[in-house]
Amino acid sequence: MPGRSKGSQLRIFFATDVHGSETCFRKFVNAATAYSADAIILGGDITGKQLVLIVQENGGWRLGAGRTAERIESQDALEATRKRLSAAGMYPILLSFEEEQALASDSQALDERFKKERLGRVESWMILADQRLRDLGIPCFVSPGNDDDKDVAEIINNAAWVENPEGRVVDVGGHEMISWGWSNHTPWDTPREQSESDIGDHLTAMASQVHDHEAAIFNLHCPPFRSGLDSAPELDATLKPVVRGGHVDMVPVGSTAVRDAIQKYQPLLGLHGHIHECRAMKRIGRSMCINPGSDYYTGALRGAILQVSRHKVDAWTLTTG
């Protein structure tokens, strides 16, 4: 990448929805130098969705259970499997047979163990970001999303180098940025969901503290409603995609409050995520809204490089790292 941005320009790298992928987070941190970014921002949903039990058995290990169980024979193969699972955003844990049985019969213990793994990975990432970015002096903003436990925010708040920008106005290279990771209601009842009016209240409260809206960055996990950044499969009452004629029907699922805020305040940038399959850019008025999408389970980091001057986006591109 040709040198850093010049003069009053700011080059931001934005990625989102890494969902626990060890590979994606490492790539995110390394993107700072690879793309010569002045600041890097990670949108919400940083924690993963699946705990994987690897059980010691007959001198080796067993991954999974039942007919699809996979046998792991060597230590090298075990390490490779753990790396592969972690790269895809899963949390592999080693257990004895007795521990597996105990966890399988105690859903509360399973939940707690899973949560411990999720938060532990976030903590390790905060340390990694500190080690890689502090000496370079590159600011790193990580905000939680709707899928993240409420405790995630606290871990980021306590991080040595990474900043949690959520719920306030922060300075990003001279641009005021507001962030909100809560989403409108989803069919899954995820940890951080709100009504549209609650989202609207929070956005209004933050936006009213911004001095220069034309230069502002709205880092809002949920994309604006009906923006083309928010198309997701329509689900039936059992949460299965509605398929008609062999094809899944898509519907807009973004936030009307986010759309209203973008339309009202017309910030320079809208940084969004949440809907992984909607990798796109959309202008709403003068605001450039971007959802770089997510392919976290493949270990590829989807992102966006945005080079901005005071009131203008000078250059941008989506990336696949």
Add this chain to the structure above:
Amino acid sequence: MSELSQTSSAAMGGAIGGFYARKASGLVRQLSLRDTIFLNICFISIPLGLLYITQLSGLFAGVSVGLAVILAGIIALPHLYVYGNFAGAMPRSGGDYLSISRSIHPFVGFVVNSVFTVWQIFSVAFIINFVPLFALPAMFQTLAIVTGDQQWANLATNVSSQNGQILTSGAMVLIIGLLMIFNQPLALRLFGVLMILSLLGVVITVGALLFVDQSHFAQNFSKFGSVSKVVSDAHAAGEGSSAFNLGATFLSITILFGAIGLGQVSSYVAGEVRRPGRAILQGMLIALAIACVGLAAIAFLADNAFGTDFMNSSQFLANAGKWPVPATPFINLFIGIALPNVWLAGLLGIATVGGIWAVAVPGYLMGARNMLAYSFDRVLPTKLSEVSDRTHTPIIATVIVGVIMMGLLAGWVYSATAFTAVISAGGAIVFGTFAIVGISAMLFPYRQKAMFNDSPITKRKVGGIPVFSILGAVDAALMILYVILLFANGSTTGATNRTALIFMAVLVAALAAVWVIAWALARRRGLDLSVVQGELPPE
């Protein structure tokens, strides 16, 4: 959550038990194995294969089209293996654009992918015009025979006239284009229905051919002349021997591969396929098997039903302008003459029209989506990636694809010789670009070690070389062989037409220039396009 299990199992190569998923919103991949089979069959193009069953015999004396279909299917295996495994290793939409960008360079990835995209748009314009040229005239002529009503014969003539072609094919391109803009779900459902119709047509064709009696066909054909006279006229006009010729059969694959070997389209939508590690390659192989079995069965049965001599001679006479029937030789026409039945003619006609028409849907999808991808990567202007608030579709990209298709269609109708020369020369260029895909497969295990090791691609080696690299080399060698054969037999294949080659060279150079200009402009703004598609270091 079912989709979470699917996602995890895809990443895990099938394991489901022992995984504990929490409540979380997430990606739902849309395309099933069935969808990938449909998409691939559509690009394999059964209607094109049906046309080749009659046309190849007029070009390559002594060809066994049935055997050529099977050989083309076998030769397509390394090509599909490479595409399927690349998609499994990088289950993201983009196909060769992504794999070549990663293995060689984004510039090469763009040129290869954009050349194939443009050629696909060419192909859609080419194939869709088979409706007024072959499918409808065959159906109307058969109806004229069955009903004795001359109006049907007139309709057959009118629909295949230049104006008839433009009106019919243009309307089909326009209707699909409008649906893609204003009601994409309906277009996709229509595509599913048309593909089912097309497959039904193959079954009906096979069934009908089983009932054709050669002597009865000869008797019915007497309305137009005699079968024996068609054969003798063709030989008198210079047709070679109809005796089986393995060399001619192998050579015909250079053209037949355009119908059989391009079933890799599901790799371009890999990011939307459920269980991509398995489904993409499976979808390619199943589609290939269905198409090969269906077309080979039709070719062998047609030889048996109408006689090899007649099949070869009919097309030869048509090429020489001496064919006595007022409709182009086509399998449906022969069946219609042999088994004159309104319902059968109607069913076969509708099924063929459906199969041909269906090709427009993935043509639009692929063209518009690739334009969006180039636009998001800043190779093409941002305007192309704009999605309408009202329709949620990329109107500008779709309109551009439609306009290009219409322009090409006009070229096909009003300047058929030049257009088919470009299609032939373009085929040679596309095979050349496919060779680059094979080369990128050769290099992939060495240039992208981590990605290769983490991928579901087999890690087996032969003589210390990864099997994937070996099959990539085989694929590249076959594609280069095709290019050599196409040029070495230019008088038959049409690949050496000078004007067409210059046109294609200019097109490739223009597409290469697009990337270089975009790269230079982005660099001036401080962005390096060759970096943004490269893999970030994970450590």
